Amino acid sequence: MSNSNWSRRSLFRAAAGMAAAGTLAACGGNNGRSGGSGSGVGLTQFFHAYGEAGTEQAIKKYAKAYDKADVTTQWITSADFESKLFATLLTKNAPDLFEFHPQIQMVKSGQVADLTDIIEPVKSDFNPADIKSHTVDGKIYGVRMIDDPQFFFYRKSMLEKAKVQVPTTLDELMEAAAKLTTGKVKGLYMGDDLHSVIDTMIWSAGADHLNEKNEIAYHTPGVIEGIKKMRKLFTSGHLLLGAPTASWDPSSLNQGLCAIQFCGMWAMPAIQQALGDDWGVFPFPKTIDSGKQSVYNGGWSMFVNAKGKNVDAAKEYVKWLWIDQKKYQEEWATSFGFHIPPRTSIAQTATKLKSGNAAEGVKLFNEFGHFDNIGWTQAMRTSLEDVFANSVRKDMDPEAALDKADAAVNRELKKLFG
Amino acid sequence: MSTTTTRDLASPAPAKASPARPRRGLRGSPTFNFWLFCGPFLIGLAIFVYAPILWSIWLSFFEARFTVTPDKFVGFENYTYMLTNDDFVGSLVTFTVFAAFIVPTTWALSLGLALLVNRLRFMRAFFRSVFFLPTACSYVAAALIWKMSIFSGVRFGLMNTILAWFGIDNIAWLVDPNPPWYWVVIVSARLWLQSGFYMILFLAALQNIPGELYEAAAIDGAKPGWQTFRHITLPQLRATSTAVILLLLIAAYQAFDEFFNLLSKTTWGRPPLVELYYKALGESQDYGSGSAGAVILTVLICAVTLLQGKFLGFGRGEESK
Numbered sequence A: 001m002s003n004s005n006w007s008r009r010s011l012f013r014a015a016a017g018m019a020a021a022g023t024l025a026a027c028g029g030n031n032g033r034s035g036g037s038g039s040g041v042g043l044t045q046f047f048h049a050y051g052e053a054g055t056e057q058a059i060k061k062y063a064k065a066y067d068k069a070d071v072t073t074q075w076i077t078s079a080d081f082e083s084k085l086f087a088t089l090l091t092k093n094a095p096d097l098f099e100f101h102p103q104i105q106m107v108k109s110g111q112v113a114d115l116t117d118i119i120e121p122v123k124s125d126f127n128p129a130d131i132k133s134h135t136v137d138g139k140i141y142g143v144r145m146i147d148d149p150q151f152f153f154y155r156k157s158m159l160e161k162a163k164v165q166v167p168t169t170l171d172e173l174m175e176a177a178a179k180l181t182t183g184k185v186k187g188l189y190m191g192d193d194l195h196s197v198i199d200t201m202i203w204s205a206g207a208d209h210l211n212e213k214n215e216i217a218y219h220t221p222g223v224i225e226g227i228k229k230m231r232k233l234f235t236s237g238h239l240l241l242g243a244p245t246a247s248w249d250p251s252s253l254n255q256g257l258c259a260i261q262f263c264g265m266w267a268m269p270a271i272q273q274a275l276g277d278d279w280g281v282f283p284f285p286k287t288i289d290s291g292k293q294s295v296y297n298g299g300w301s302m303f304v305n306a307k308g309k310n311v312d313a314a315k316e317y318v319k320w321l322w323i324d325q326k327k328y329q330e331e332w333a334t335s336f337g338f339h340i341p342p343r344t345s346i347a348q349t350a351t352k353l354k355s356g357n358a359a360e361g362v363k364l365f366n367e368f369g370h371f372d373n374i375g376w377t378q379a380m381r382t383s384l385e386d387v388f389a390n391s392v393r394k395d396m397d398p399e400a401a402l403d404k405a406d407a408a409v410n411r412e413l414k415k416l417f418g
Numbered sequence B: 001m002s003t004t005t006t007r008d009l010a011s012p013a014p015a016k017a018s019p020a021r022p023r024r025g026l027r028g029s030p031t032f033n034f035w036l037f038c039g040p041f042l043i044g045l046a047i048f049v050y051a052p053i054l055w056s057i058w059l060s061f062f063e064a065r066f067t068v069t070p071d072k073f074v075g076f077e078n079y080t081y082m083l084t085n086d087d088f089v090g091s092l093v094t095f096t097v098f099a100a101f102i103v104p105t106t107w108a109l110s111l112g113l114a115l116l117v118n119r120l121r122f123m124r125a126f127f128r129s130v131f132f133l134p135t136a137c138s139y140v141a142a143a144l145i146w147k148m149s150i151f152s153g154v155r156f157g158l159m160n161t162i163l164a165w166f167g168i169d170n171i172a173w174l175v176d177p178n179p180p181w182y183w184v185v186i187v188s189a190r191l192w193l194q195s196g197f198y199m200i201l202f203l204a205a206l207q208n209i210p211g212e213l214y215e216a217a218a219i220d221g222a223k224p225g226w227q228t229f230r231h232i233t234l235p236q237l238r239a240t241s242t243a244v245i246l247l248l249l250i251a252a253y254q255a256f257d258e259f260f261n262l263l264s265k266t267t268w269g270r271p272p273l274v275e276l277y278y279k280a281l282g283e284s285q286d287y288g289s290g291s292a293g294a295v296i297l298t299v300l301i302c303a304v305t306l307l308q309g310k311f312l313g314f315g316r317g318e319e320s321k
Helices: A008-029 A054-067 A078-088 A105-107 A116-123 A127-134 A157-160 A170-180 A195-206 A221-232 A264-275 A311-324 A326-334 A342-349 A356-368 A377-393 A397-418 B002-010 B028-057 B077-084 B086-119 B124-136 B139-150 B160-165 B182-208 B210-219 B226-236 B237-253 B258-263 B270-280 B288-313
Strands: A042-046 A072-075 A097-100 A144-155 A186-189 A257-266 A280-281 A295-306 A370-371
Touching: A042 A054, A042 A311, A054 A072, A054 A257, A054 A326, A078 A097, A097 A311, A105 A264, A105 A397, A105 B210, A116 A311, A127 A370, A144 A157, A144 A264, A144 A311, A144 A326, A144 A356, A157 A170, A170 A186, A170 A221, A170 B139, A195 A221, A195 A295, A195 A370, A221 A397, A257 A264, A257 A311, A264 A356, A264 B258, A295 A311, A295 B237, A311 A326, A326 B160, A342 B288, A356 A370, B028 B288, B077 B258, B077 B288, B086 B124, B086 B182, B086 B237, B086 B270, B124 B182, B139 B160, B139 B182, B139 B258, B182 B226, B182 B237, B182 B258, B182 B270, B226 B237, B237 B288, B258 B270, B270 B288
Parallel strands: A042 A072, A042 A097, A186 A257, A295 A370
Antiparallel strands: A097 A295, A144 A257, A144 A280, A144 A295
16 A cells, blocks of 8 residues: 555655745745735835724725735734834835824934925815925925814713803813712813823913924923913812723713813714714813913824835825825715815815814814924924823922923934934 | 673673764764754844844944934943933832832742642642633733723722722722822732742742651651741742742843833833833834943843842752752
């Protein structure tokens, strides 16, 4: 019988051969770029995981519809996105395209490609503030995909029951939080770390992160007063702390854990579904009497990796999707969570943003909105987060905490601007 | 006698290869066998451990922002920055507090578990597995369970539910540093995760203690229980205890996952690796400062380990037996 010829050594040889063949086959076929409808060039794009159902499928649908390249999408958990993106950008596996926020150090270090040539023809159709926030020395880096205004959402019935008016000052917000707190419901939720309201608190105190000369502009008496008020609020017992979901997720408001929550416009469809019409929105109130209400206009932009192998092909895809395909852009902005399209022509015709709280959100965006400053980097952002951690949550003297932040921010500014 | 001697001289030991016998190529060579078995491991070690360490040391002398192939040499500037950065120095204090909590508690708990399991007459394997299983759990998964389920700050968190039975208000375990309840969460998570592993080490050591020692002690009038434990068991476990404390200390230095996931973006409760991640690597992409911090930390771990070995007598366990 043939079995008599199968010695132990023969079996090992056969197994080794099969293993080697398998390895070679794997090397040849699994390049991670298959699955698209295009041919030839393969592009990889990084997206952070959006919270709204259907977003991942939409991005992959757009990629599949593109026929000049095979576009592969990596959908990365939100908390890991920044660190994974930055680490990968240093390697050969860096994505050809990625979404992020405009930051000058990425331009200075040559990480992002100049997209002026593809944006210039339609520049006038973009929100001028979005163009400004992506411009360095007259060149535009990145195409804004969505604008995300962030403000407070509140339960109308709870405010009515507690006889509380919509707050317009930080003091009123603190009083409202106290009146709205009951045995099972906390008055206010802004996330455990309060990071989402740092920017708006500074603007509402009449200050800014940096001035026109790229010097520190946040270290003002108004901001110090604001930090002290935030400390009082943090220790009042009227803030929801330790919630299972972060502030970008409207679950705490929807589940009745709080009466007022800071969140973004993207959450409107989910809130509408959970609460019907029992909700409204208002901007971050004035921190001090001389301040002004404010709204942070966050958002995401598409960038091309300047050190990638397929810069031109990546730019072509960005132009195709985020400049030419207006229907996709409108769908992306309004069919899942609500976002404001950065293109004026699309924003004006987006019917879902024309009525109710969505229209109110657009109004707040236009009236009180502040956009990203490209000179305000991640490291500087972290410095102010540390101020909030030290002063608001840990009771450090705000002046000392801001001095410490100044040292870190100035170190960054010196490296970036000399 | 003479017959035996003659036979020994006439026929050499079979283990010794005859010079005339043909060698079976390199497979007969101990050197070849050494490289065959250790080569792949050494190559992996060189590529994934030693090369990054050397690269990190090199990076620490450069202005390496947003790049790992820098060209601007800055000497010891990154070291000066890290050593004068009170957050980095503060992270060493955090580590000290953490080590002061976790090393003795894990040592005591794992030894206690080992003593209990060792005394079992039945289902020993079952209990050994039950206590060891958490070791297989990811630190990230455990941290999320601790954060979102057991120590959630809302009313339906497990601990807050229990506290509510006694009329105690909700505690925001991980949010408010005053009082520092976060240590309860962090230490309990790590205790659950690692005690089972050290229990196995103690169990192996306990089973190596000769039974005659206990018998001799009993004959000499030693009472079973604390007296036997203190004068026989504990001294016999000295080598294992020293190794366990050493491993626990190194593991404490390397703490990252549970701190990172339980205390997102605080300025307290940051052990050195988390501090390095936030301040120098991660989002800031300052690989020069980060590498300098990593080198400082490495030197510190080596120094502490050597000192600890000297004081606790690591390697002298066999002599003490």
